[in-house]
Each structure stands twice: as C-alpha cells, then as structure tokens.
Amino acid sequence: xxxxxxxxxxxxxxxxxxxxxxxxxxxxxxxxxxxxxxxxxxxxxxxxxxxxxxxxxxxxxxxxxxxxxxxxxxxxxxxxxxxxxxxxxxxxxxxxxxxxxxxxxxxxxxxxxxxxxxxxxxxxxxxxxxxxxxxxxxxxxxxxxxxxxxxxxxxxxxxxxxxxxxxxxxxxxxxxxxxxxxxxxxxxxxxxxxxxxxxxxxxxxxxxxxxxxxxxxxxxxxxxxxxxxxxxxxxxxxxxxxxxxxxxxxxxxxxxxxxxxxxxxxxxxxxxxxxxxxxxxxxxxxxxxxxxxxxxxxxxxxxxxxxxxxxxxxxxxxxxxxxxxxxxxxxxxxxxxxxxxxxxxxxxxxxxxxxxxxxxxxxxxxxxxxxxxxxxxxxxxxxxxxxxxxxxxxxxxxxxxxxxxxxxxxxxxxxxxxxxxxxxxxxxxxxxxxxxxxxxxxxxxxxxxxxxxxxxxxxxxxxxxxxxxxxxxxxxxxxxxxxxxxxxxxxxxxxxxxxxxxxxxxxxxxxxxxxxxxxxxxxxxxxxxxxxxxxxxxxxxxxxxxxxxxxxxxxxxxxxxxxxxxxxxxxxxxxxxxxxxxxxxxxxxxxxxxxxxxxxxxxxxxxxxxxxxxxxxxxxxxxxxxxxxxxxxxx
Numbered sequence: 001x002x003x004x005x006x007x008x009x010x011x012x013x014x015x016x017x018x019x020x021x022x023x024x025x026x027x028x029x030x031x032x033x034x035x036x037x038x039x040x041x042x043x044x045x046x047x048x049x050x051x052x053x054x055x056x057x058x059x060x061x062x063x064x065x066x067x068x069x070x071x072x073x074x075x076x077x078x079x080x081x082x083x084x085x086x087x088x089x090x091x092x093x094x095x096x097x098x099x100x101x102x103x104x105x106x107x108x109x110x111x112x113x114x115x116x117x118x119x120x121x122x123x124x125x126x127x128x129x130x131x132x133x134x135x136x137x138x139x140x141x142x143x144x145x146x147x148x149x150x151x152x153x154x155x156x157x158x159x160x161x162x163x164x165x166x167x168x169x170x171x172x173x174x175x176x177x178x179x180x181x182x183x184x185x186x187x188x189x190x191x192x193x194x195x196x197x198x199x200x201x202x203x204x205x206x207x208x209x210x211x212x213x214x215x216x217x218x219x220x221x222x223x224x225x226x227x228x229x230x231x232x233x234x235x236x237x238x239x240x241x242x243x244x245x246x247x248x249x250x251x252x253x254x255x256x257x258x259x260x261x262x263x264x265x266x267x268x269x270x271x272x273x274x275x276x277x278x279x280x281x282x283x284x285x286x287x288x289x290x291x292x293x294x295x296x297x298x299x300x301x302x303x304x305x306x307x308x309x310x311x312x313x314x315x316x317x318x319x320x321x322x323x324x325x326x327x328x329x330x331x332x333x334x335x336x337x338x339x340x341x342x343x344x345x346x347x348x349x350x351x352x353x354x355x356x357x358x359x360x361x362x363x364x365x366x367x368x369x370x371x372x373x374x375x376x377x378x379x380x381x382x383x384x385x386x387x388x389x390x391x392x393x394x395x396x397x398x399x400x401x402x403x404x405x406x407x408x409x410x411x412x413x414x415x416x417x418x419x420x421x422x423x424x425x426x427x428x429x430x431x432x433x434x435x436x437x438x439x440x441x442x443x444x445x446x447x448x449x450x451x452x453x454x455x456x457x458x459x460x461x462x463x464x465x466x467x468x469x470x471x472x473x474x475x476x477x478x479x480x481x482x483x484x485x486x487x488x489x490x491x492x493x494x495x496x497x498x499x500x501x502x503x504x505x506x507x508x509x510x511x512x513x514x515x516x517x518x519x520x521x522x523x524x525x526x527x528x529x530x531x532x533x534x535x536x537x538x539x540x541x542x543x544x545x546x547x548x549x550x551x552x553x554x555x556x557x558x559x560x561x562x563x564x565x566x567x568x569x570x571x572x573x574x575x576x577x578x579x580x581x582x583x584x585x586x587x588x589x590x591x592x593x594x595x596x597x598x599x600x601x602x603x604x605x606x607x608x609x610x611x612x613x614x615x616x617x618x619x620x621x622x623x624x625x626x627x628x629x630x631x632x633x634x635x
Contacts (some may be wrong), residue, residue, distance in 0.1 A: 004048060004077040007070040051076035093155040094261065094552070098168040103147035111142045123149025311335050409436040480536070484529055569608070576612035581632055 039045035040059035057077060065082065068074050072081045092634060107119065115122045116465055119131040120138030126634060138145050161167055168541040254265040257276035264273050273294045277287035305324075312324045322331040354360040365371070379390035407411065413432050415425035423430040426440045437444075605613070616632065620627045 004078075005067065007068060008073060008075075009070050012073075050078045050080075052078045052080045091156065092158050092161065095152075097155060098153070099152050100150040105147055107147050108145050111138050111145065115139075116146075120145030121148050123151065152442055195223075253290075256290075308332070308335060311338070334470045349586060407433060407435045480533070486534070572608045573615070574613045576606075577615055578609045580609075580612050580616050 068081045111120050116129050117126040117139040118129045118137045253272040263276050271293040275292040277283040300334045309324045312322050379389045411425040416423040421430045427437045618628050
C-alpha cells in the first residue's frame with residue numbers, strides 16, 4: 001500500500017485553490033514513499049494507524065481498497081469506507097423475539113369497543129374467533145367475556161430467518177421428550193425384572209444384568225442400535241462393485257503374500273489380480289476362500305465382447321470390414337450368419353460321415369439316469385399326488401385357475417360335451433380329476449365302439465371318428481374305380497372279339513352297322529356306370545354342394561343324356577333367382593312389402609338357392625354395383 005493521500009471533492013479543492021492536476025512530487029519524495037511502503041510490508045517500519053478506530057492498517061491491502069474515495073472524505077488513513085454504514089443497515093428481530101402463544105389470563109367485566117362480538121376478547125374479530133358460536137354474543141349480553149389475546153409484535157426477519165425451520169422453537173418443550181424416554185426405560189426395566197422372576201431369562205444373562213450398570217447398559221444398547229442397520233455382503237462380486245471396500249478388522253489383500261514374486265496388487269482399483277495363496281503349502285483353505293479378482297475379466301459378457309472383437313479382426317483380414325465399436329449391429333449380424341453357416345456345414349459333415357460309416361443309433365441313446373435306472377434327485381409327494389419338495393416349481397403362466405391343468409391334461413374340464421355330459425377334450429373322459437390318457441384313450445374308445453351296434457355308439461363313431469370314416473370312404477372309392485376299369489377292359493375285349501367274328505362272317509356293310517351299335521352300347525354302359533358313381537358320391541357327401549370336378553370327356557358324354565336335366569336345373573335356378581330378387585325388392589320398399597308370417601326354419605340352403613345367391617350377390621366395392629342393381633330392378 002502506498003502512502004496516504006487525502007482525496008477531496010472538487011468543490012473543496014477549488015476553495016483551497018489547489019490545482020486540479022494535483023501536487024507534483026519530486027523523485028526523491030516518491031522514492032522515499034516507495035521505500036517506506038516496502039519497510040512496512042517487511043515489518044521494519046510501523047504500520048499506518050486508522051484515525052477512526054486507532055487500529056493498525058494491514059500494509060498488504062491494495063491501494064484501491066485502502067484509499068478512501070473523494071465522496072467519503074476523511075482526515076487521515078482509515079478503512080471506515082469499507083465498513084457497513086450504520087444508517088444503511090436494516091434492523092431485524094432478535095432470535096429471542098417470537099410470537100406469544102395463548103392468552104394474557106386477564107378478563108374484562110364488560111364489553112369493550114373493538115373486541116370480538118362473540119367472546120368479548122380483545123385481539124381478534126368475530127370471524128377469527130375459535131370459541132363456540134353463541135346464540136347471543138358478548139356484545140349483546142356483556143357476560144362471560146373471554147381472556148384477551150397477546151398483542152403480537154411485528155417481526156422483521158431476513159432471508160435466513162424466514163427459511164429457518166427451528167425459528168421460534170422453544171427448547172423447554174424438549175423436556176417432554178426426555179420424560180417420555182425415561183418412562184419407557186422404567187417400563188423396560190420392570191418387564192425385565194418380571195422375566196427374571198418367572199425364569200424366562202437364564203442365570204448367565206441375569207449375572208450380566210447385575211454386573212452391567214445403567215450407563216454401560218445404555219452404551220451396549222447404543223452399539224447394538226448402531227450395528228442394527230449394517231449388513232456385510234460377503235460375496236466377492238458385489239464387493240468389487242463397491243470398489244472393494246473391506247471391513248476394517250479384515251486383513252488387507254496385499255498383506256496375504258509378501259513374497260517378491262507375489263501377485264500384483266493394483267492400489268488404484270484395490271484389486272489383487274491373482275490368488276496370493278496359489279501353490280502355498282498349508283494355505284489351501286485361504287486359497288479356496290479368495291481366488292483373486294482377475295476372474296472378473298473372464299466372466300459375464302466380457303468373453304462375448306472379446307470374441308466379437310476377435311471375429312472383427314479376422315473378418316477385416318479376409319476383406320470384410322466390420323468395426324466392433326462403430327458398427328456393432330453389422331458385426332453381430334455377420335457373426336450370427338457365420339455361426340449359422342458353420343453349424344450347418346458341421347451338421348452336413350456329420351450326416352455324411354454317419355451315412356458312409358453308420359453308427360447313428362449310438363448317438364440317440366437315452367441319458368445316463370434312464371440307462372442305469374436310478375437318479376439322485378429326491379421327490380416327495382403327498383396323499384393327493386402333489387409334489388411337496390424335491391422338484392422345482394414350474395413358472396406360473398397365469399394367475400387364473402382356468403389355466404391350471406391337473407392330472408397331465410392339456411384342456412380344462414368342460415371343454416368337451418357329448419350325450420348331456422361334460423368332459424375333457426384332450427382324452428374324451430367324463431370323470432373329473434381323472435388321469436389323462438391322451439390320443440391312446442380316444443383310439444381305445446373308438447375301437448371298443450366299433451364292435452357294437454347300438455344307435456348311440458354309431459353316432460359317436462360318426463362324430464368323433466370322421467378321419468376313420470373318410471379313410472374307409474377313400475378305400476371304397478378306390479376299389480370301385482379299379483372294379484369299373486376292369487369291367488371296361490372286359491367289355492372292350494368282348495366287343496373286339498365279337499366284331500372280329502362278325503366281320504369274318506358277314507359283309508362290310510353289316511359289319512359297320514354292328515360296330516356302330518356296339519359303340520353306342522359301350523357308351524351307354526359307361527354313362528350308366530358314371531351315373532351310379534355319382535349317386536354313390538351323393539350318398540357319401542350327404543347331399544352337400546358338389547364341386548365341378550368333371551373332366552371335359554365327362555361333360556361331352558353327359559351332354560346328350562343330361563340335356564333335359566340341365567334345362568330343368570336352369571329353370572329351378574331362374575325361379576330361385578326371381579324369388580330372391582323379389583325378396584330384396586320387398587325389403588327395399590319397406591315393411592309394407594313384407595309378409596306377416598315369418599319362417600323360423602334353420603335349414604341349409606339348397607344347391608339352386610346357392611346358385612341364385614351367387615348370381616344376384618353384388619359386392620359394395622364393385623364399380624359396376626349400381627349398374628347391376630338397376631338391371632336386377634328392371635327384371
């Protein structure tokens with residue numbers, strides 16, 4: 001800090017007739033002031049004294065702080081301008097000042113102006129009164145006037161005081177907490193004495209209770225309370241996640257083995273890379289307890305990441321670029337494709353070797369438990385057949401009871417119905433909680449039903465064994481086709497033999513007539529056989545809709561004989577079509593065009609009605625729908 005220089009306002013300088021440029025000091029005076037400042041800093045010269053307070057001014061304070069400004073004049077060196085100005089300071093309430101609770105304890109004898117109209121107390125209005133509302137208030141009666149409230153002070157609190165959660169707290173109220181604790185402690189001692197008298201506590205515990213004083217007893221319980229919430233996890237993996245924080249009474253890892261060639265200990269990560277007891281005689285127990293922290297590098301997903309990195313290097317070496325960090329998705333897809341192809345080639349090679357040398361039956365052997373007919377797994381059952389212990393519980397698929405399938409069933413009871421009885425769909429059993437027999441039980445029931453001739457069992461066979469019936473129908477159909485082909489061949493051979501004999505005996509004209517006649521008879525027989533075949537098919541299908549699977553030859557052959565039947569069919573289809581169009585028109589006209597009687601028949605539509613429906617049905621998305629509907633309306 002430089003020497004003190006008095007700063008005056010411009011008006012004072014003009015009065016003193018001092019130049020505004022200031023005093024021009026000589027070089028000698030400037031050098032003297034600088035030397036004095038250095039001596040004050042070194043402590044060889046006395047420090048400047050504050051003219052206001054009389055205290056020494058620190059010589060290390062910068063000049064721009066110690067020098068007073070011109071608008072705060074002073075007679076000498078001072079730091080008054082750095083102190084808080086009393087005229088500018090705000091006065092806040094003291095820490096002891098707070099709102100008073102309760103009432104003053106003084107009552108008035110008559111009602112006063114400004115008091116509460118309900119209770120007559122001063123300090124609040126009627127709307128803020130906490131007393132029970134009176135039928136006639138104290139203003140009307142002038143009786144039973146309540147005690148006056150305290151006149152609360154107007155507190156001025158600063159920023160911190162407004163946010164202080166303990167502001168206004170009365171420490172005397174903590175006595176109640178202490179008294180409650182003391183009562184609980186006395187009750188605990190009484191209960192303990194009663195247990196000692198009844199013999200519930202052993203003698204050793206009693207002796208310890210007699211020896212331990214009240215202060216030591218409290219200390220003991222305090223220690224228990226401190227350790228109650230502490231739990232030490234002895235798993236090494238979780239210890240590593242918390243940076244190997246050890247218990248203080250345990251030995252540090254680096255003190256296990258102090259040999260020169262001992263495993264490396266990293267003080268930054270607090271990890272002992274290898275087992276310090278490996279190969280040390282007499283330390284087998286410790287070696288089993290701590291195997292080192294290096295195994296973490298080769299566990300979990302670390303191995304998979306290393307394999308992916310190695311695959312990326314090998315792929316880039318062969319011309320396929322895939323970066324493990326920049327393109328992880330591409331690398332994973334390439335690796336997956338490579339593994340699939342590798343597995344496929346391995347399976348193909350294995351199959352070729354087995355086909356060439358044999359021995360595949362040795363690979364399909366059952367597990368060792370079944371071969372030796374024994375196992376070490378213990379399973380215990382109760383009387384109802386449920387597993388008590390010894391087997392892991394299966395994962396619960398649903399919280400609903402309907403998804404629980406007992407007794408090896410794959411469906412719930414009530415999923416199958418026949419002849420007024422409910423049963424299981426998987427085995428067709430009607431007894432609830434019976435053991436499921438599966439498809440074998442169904443086949444056995446079918447076989448037993450085939451040997452009987454009752455009407456119900458025949459229906460049962462038709463319903464539940466549609467597959468068997470279809471197979472039998474296909475076999476019968478093949479046999480009939482083979483029989484028809486054999487008859488055709490015999491007819492052709494007989495016709496050829498007869499034609500040859502007739503041609504040798506008669507003339508050429510008569511032979512041609514006979515050949516024509518035989519050809520017509522042959523065609524007639526074919527038509528009859530086809531007709532019989534169609535009739536059989538109709539009976540088998542149960543008069544269902546026939547699919548047009550006839551070949552062109554059949555159509556040509558049936559054109560002559562079935563022309564009349566087709567005309568009849570066309571007439572019936574047109575008739576059904578007209579009836580359908582009339583019904584649609586009646587619906588469009590409204591309820592007036594509808595008949596009063598209603599038919600509730602649930603019969604299937606006939607073949608003609610289905611054909612008429614196909615001819616008249618128009619899809620709403622069809623672009624020609626409006627044109628077709630107008631065409632039908634004209635008809």
